[in-house]
Amino acid sequence: MFSGERLRAIRLVNEMTQENLGKLVGVGKVTISKWESETTVPNAKHLRALEETFLVAKGYFESDFELLSIYHKLTSAHQGKVMRYSRRLLEEQEQSVQFVAYQVRTNILLSAGPGETFEDEFETETVYFDKEMDHDVATWIKGNSMEPMFQSGEVALIKETGFDYDGGIYAIVWFGHTYIKRVYREEEGFRLVSINPDHPDKFAFYEDQPKIVGKVVGHFMPLAV
Known part of the structure; x- marks a missing residue:
């Protein structure tokens, strides 16, 4: 899922206005604002333009990018530990009673x-x-x-x-x-x-x-x- 928060954060780090970013990727500042608030999301073309503008990896603007990025850097053995622990947490969550x-x-x-x-x-x-x-x-x-x-x-x-x-x-x-x-x-x-x-x-x-x-x-x- 597209993360407007990640887009806004990297834009501010690069001291770029919504208007300036819009000119670089071919849209207006209103569109950038809508992307950041997740009212709308960029299509594949504009998403690629955002990645190229900020020189980031494909998938950077996905909400789970950081989680997956860390996971893929782990060894197979450590990935297995993460999966087992995650499954156990999920089971505990599903079994817990919400009063x-x-x-x-x-x-x-x-x-x-x-x-x-x-x-x-x-x-x-x-x-x-x-x-x-x-x-x-x-x-x-x-x-x-x-x-x-x-x-x-x-x-x-x-x-x-x-x-x-x-x-x-x-x-x-x-x-x-x-x-x-x-x-x-x-x-x-x-x-x-x-x-x-x-x-x-x-x-x-x-x-x-x-x-x-x-x-x-x-x-x-x-x-x-």
């Missing part, structure tokens, strides 16, 4: 038997997982009403979408408490269904002003780091 931080609201507990208050003001704590998932609110799950899909102690990720479709899993505020349930919209209100059959359905009448906070779009058990 993603989540800010979890600590004063909201979803799936708790009678529900928990969904506050406007809240405190958070940081937990980690190995996958990034889009969400608006992260909060703790407590209780077993949504087992086996959701486990107590997991983090629920909520997207503040409002109601979308029947049977989706939503966070809903009702009588000042928050639940995570399968929600079905009926003529007089929302039917709240637990996944665990040991927990009976609940019914939130519209006149009681239940509010769908959003859809649960993900959940995870935090990782120890």
Whole structure:
């Protein structure tokens, strides 16, 4: 890959302006500027002209030129050592886990038997997982009403979408408490269904002003780091 940084560096070392270099290789100073910022790259003809202008080896303006130049100067035995070490570093890099931080609201507990208050003001704590998932609110799950899909102690990720479709899993505020349930919209209100059959359905009448906070779009058990 062409390196605009290497072009700019050698031009400055030679105390040459973009305009002067452009005249030597047959382009305008705007083109030189674009090459240096890597907005565009020189074609084969102009690349050869740059190499001849600065009396450098073919490939000098490639971003990995220095690395390859050193490698090719090594003996075969030392090249082998470099390759083995590089492979080991690559394996370690691929096996390493990249942790993603989540800010979890600590004063909201979803799936708790009678529900928990969904506050406007809240405190958070940081937990980690190995996958990034889009969400608006992260909060703790407590209780077993949504087992086996959701486990107590997991983090629920909520997207503040409002109601979308029947049977989706939503966070809903009702009588000042928050639940995570399968929600079905009926003529007089929302039917709240637990996944665990040991927990009976609940019914939130519209006149009681239940509010769908959003859809649960993900959940995870935090990782120890």
